[in-house]
Amino acid sequence: MKRMFSLLVVVALMLAVMPAAAPVYAQTDAVMARIMEYGNALPKGYGLLSVDDLNAKIVEGKVLVLLDVREIEEYAAGHIEGSFNVPLRTLAQNLNLLPDLNAEIIVICKGGSRATMAMTALHLLGYMKAQTLKGGFDAWVGEEMPTATDPFTVEAGTAPEVNAELLAALDGILTNLPKNWDLVAPKDLTAELAEAAPILVDVRSDEEWSKGYIEGAQHIWIDTFVGRLSELPTDKNAKIVVYCGAGYRGAIAKIIMNLLGYTNVRNLSGGSGAWVKAGFPLVGVPVVALDLPATLSAYLKSLPESYNALRATDLAEELKGENKPFLVDVRTVDEYAEKHIEGAINIPLNELTKKLDLLPDLNANLVIYCGSGHRSAVAMTALGTLGYTKVRSLLSGLGAVPADMLPLTDVPIEAKADKAPAIMPELLAAVDAFMSAIPAGYYTLKAADLNVLLAEKAPFLLDVRTDGEWGNGRIEGAVHIALADLFTKVGELPADKTVPIVIYDNPTHRSSMAMTFLRMLGYTDVRVLGGGVGAWEKAGFTLVK
Secondary structure, X not given: OOOXXXXXXXXHHHHXXXXXXXXXXXXXXXXXXXXXXXXXXXXXXXXXXOHHHHHHHHHOOOOOEEEEOOOHHHHHHOEOOOOEEOXXXXXXXXXXXXXXXXXOEEEEOOOOHHHHHHHHHHHHHOOOOOEEEOOHHHHHHHOOOOOEOOOOOOOOOOOOOOOHHHHHHHHHHHHOOXXXXXXXXXXXXXXXXXXXXXXXXXXXXXXXXXXXXXXXXXXXXXXXXXXXXXXXXXXXXXXXXXEOOOOHHHHXXXXXXXXXXXXXXXXXXXXHHHHHHOOOOOEOOOOOOOOHHHHHHHHHHOOOOXXXXXXXXXXXXXXXXXXXXXXXXXXXHHHHHHOEEOOOEEOOHHHHHHOHHHOOOXXXXXXXXXXXXXXXXHHHHHHHHHOOOOEEEEOOXXXXXXXXXXXXXXOOOOOOOOOOOOOOHHHHHHHHXXXXXXXXXXXXXXXXXXXXXXXXXXXXXXXXXXXXXXXXXXXXXXXXXXXXXXXXXXXXXXXOOOOOEEEEOOOOOHHHHHHHHHHHOOOOOEEEEOOHHHHHHHOOOOOEO
């Protein structure tokens, strides 16, 4: 298939300056029959193909048609090698650029919505092997897959024979798509719901619906959609927003509804997943009792070997890159005012869980720091427990960083409040109760003070380092439970939760995490050896083997 790509560009540019054709909403017997046939036998997985699966097909040498339906400028800026461009609005007019109806077509756009609309149109026309690249070109680039900028050329053939009325209807729908592709962002939808609320149609499964939905929505599962058309509004011009979990099934529903004559149907961009991620609530969420030990344990198990401790050298490199982390200084206001890392906002440790509206979303790249690494490790643990997925702590804090390694300033950053994420109220209350009660000193203990305690009434001394570190030397009298084993060996801790416990590691990070866990589990007298075994030895005290 070879034809100069420039010919397609010329055609697309001509179409861009021509007035859009009036949409054709056909409901003839033949069109309705095809809608019913398709809706009753939607493709497995709704036609989605992951980046890994597409890459595997390419590596295997499968014969694929890679169809990029983004705009010309988007395609020119970068695309999957071997893909050719037919902008979505022109798709129905360029079927002669596709092979026969049995071709394996992979449709690509930026994030998946346009591709799913294109795939649905192709399915309805008979291209039943068409699939959508899940996550689109953005996901492909995110997985660091190869891209190209040189256009791929295709050769025009003969378009297959398809139902002319159906083709005209789909052409009218696609040609008249607005600039925003009939997508509505969660933030815009919530504003609309507060004013002239559109009709909400949730096309997720019964199981998904049972776990929570947007208030006011009616539920029609996409798999049963065409069998429940009587439940749709009778006013074909009604303002309607459809949504699913991520936006793909919503796009299928939108095309079907357009074909049925509905003229004002939009799809919630990113679906209910994006809605929740933006901090907006669902109703009908089952009441689940908080299992705090399980929540804490699950967070600990999710961590890498580093326990999300970030070295200053690595932070310095990240700050030079394009995707800089969001910096949070959890020291006091006075400490922050004296000097802080450029770009960091200040939320003192005790206030952190009350000011989540100052942080970005739950999946944002966060780096927390303090003076020594203790407070930041506590803050990291608290946020991780609440569901923040990419939060790290600067190991050993700002006090251990050479003056010229990180950009420092005394110019404050004004934190801008947005909407706090939706977090289980009971979980937030439990974590906030711990954070708000942290006293001056932050539950740390100096080496000299620990030595005095050990000589008088020894506390339960807990070493949370690895087996290898423990074998190289430990404080006499300590009990060893590696941090990774804390929840499986909690029975080795004192049964009386009022017994004094002192935890240490090297440097202070894992012990700060362990202290946070134990205090949230109800242990009332848990402290951390500030600076760990390094500080212990620096103070002149010895380790035993």
